Amino acid sequence: xxxxxxxxxxxxxxxxxxxxxxxxxxxxxxxxxxxxxxxxxxxxxxxxxxxxxxxxxxxxxxxxxxxxxxxxxxxxxxxxxxxxxxxxxxxxxxxxxxx
Numbered sequence: 001x002x003x004x005x006x007x008x009x010x011x012x013x014x015x016x017x018x019x020x021x022x023x024x025x026x027x028x029x030x031x032x033x034x035x036x037x038x039x040x041x042x043x044x045x046x047x048x049x050x051x052x053x054x055x056x057x058x059x060x061x062x063x064x065x066x067x068x069x070x071x072x073x074x075x076x077x078x079x080x081x082x083x084x085x086x087x088x089x090x091x092x093x094x095x096x097x098x099x
Contacts, residue, residue: 007051007065013044021046030058 008015012028024040031037042056050089052064068088 002067002069002099003049004046004067005052007022007067011053013042013053027055027057027061029061030055 005015009082014025014028016025022043022045025042025044026038026040031039031041034041038046042053042055042061045052050064050066053061055061063071
């Protein structure tokens with residue numbers, strides 16, 4: 001069984017000491033190529049099931065892993081809260097004001 005430290009080391013994600021649960025850090029995939037190299041764009045969440053990560057800059061660094069070693073199959077890195085927001089809303093398009 002893996003620990004959160006093992007999973008983060010495997011993915012080359014730098015763990016921020018003293019931050020339990022959720023934290024932001026540098027993305028190992030894209031931070032070195034960005035103009036703002038020190039901007040923490042990778043969000044990491046550690047919960048009772050495993051570790052999830054999501055980079056707000058690149059689409060390559062998004063996913064997760066359970067502590068038992070299987071790949072995280074949750075759709076949203078925040079634990080499913082984004083599924084409700086992904087539903088299309090019944091709103092009129094903004095162009096109706098200008099016609």
